[in-house]
Amino acid sequence: QVQLVESGGGLVQAGGSLRLSCAASGRTFGSLAMGWFRQAPGKGREFVAAATWDGSSTYYSGSVKGRFTISRDNAKNTQSLQMNSLKPEDTAVYYCAAVRSFQLVLTAADYDYWGQGTQVTVSS
16 A cells, blocks of 8 residues: 655746655655646646656656656655646645556556645646
8 A cells, every 4th residue: 555645735926936746655656657647626637757677767748848747766665746936826735645666657447556635726
């Protein structure tokens, strides 16, 4: 079993930056593919970014590519999402997700473990 806890959300003005972190329990973090998803009010869960077990491969949605960076530290069992040039449309609850896989995983349905979510609000 893997437990994920996100932190780092908050309120920021458009153009600002936030860094989300996700701490994972357990000793198998190095075998986990990781991802970030978000859900805005009244909308479905949307893919944001993903990384392979070693961080060597990453993938981003078109709406965040070039602004967000996913990274992980397997020694600390953490992954992060650096969000720059934030826009009001980035406002959502952001979720950390994990699954035992050595491939990139891009679909929410394929993830087995989820954090509780952290609110990100970008004001205009």
